[in-house]
Amino acid sequence: GAVVSQHPSWVICKSGTSVKIECRSLDFQATTMFWYRQFPKQSLMLMATSNEGSKATYEQGVEKDKFLINHASLTLSTLTVTSAHPEDSSFYICSAPSTGITNTEAFFGQGTRLTVV
Amino acid sequence: LAKTTQPISMDSYEGQEVNITCSHNNIATNDYITWYQQFPSQGPRFIIQGYKTKVTNEVASLFIPADRKSSTLSLPRVSLSDTAVYYCLALTGFQKLVFGTGTRLLVSP
DSSP states (O other), X not given: OOOEEEEOSEEEEOTTOOEEEEEEESSSOOSEEEEEEEOTTSOOEEEEEEETTSOOEEOTTOOTTTEEEEEEETTEEEXXXXXXXXXXXXXXXXXXXXXXXXXXXXXXXXXXXXXXO | OBOOBOOSEEEEETTXXXXXXXXXXXXXXXXXXXXXXXXXXXXXXXXXXXXXXXXXXXXXXXXXXXXXXXXXXXXXXXXXXXXXXXXXXXXXXXXXXXXXXXEEEEEEO
């Protein structure tokens, strides 16, 4: 099946710094990608929809200036957590949907564990 | 995007069959029922998708009654490695995936 690769798998950063997470579709093109955040023992929370060549669409309550999303090519979307604080520590996951009209399969990256100290 | 309801947790033993039921009373005509599996510290993995009746693949079976208001994911002869969270979604292709609480399955020896 299609592969979505996320990098880094984990990162530790100091409070106040920014962290960039990359999400790549390795063997297919993704005009749309999704970014999720997941806290321990909780479900995935959709943060935003990344659109190639245009602005991202953010879910209600997600600060677009804090979570910068760039989708500059058909295979790469990036999420930058700006001025990170300990409460931003979480598991961040990206995904890209299948291109089939009736296919609801989405391909997920392996996730990025962010720890802000 | 239809709201789905599933048990928060289930326990089983190795070798048993596990059936996880999901309710989706307001499922739309074009919606497909899709199940994902997530292990700790990993992204979710697609398991199976169906529209009606029964679908089977190498991992699981999916049973969907005629009214499509519920579905059952069946895992045959589970092993310890099937311990994971299982998410049920009802959606149309190209939609963003919005996950519910999922079912935390614990398989014991």
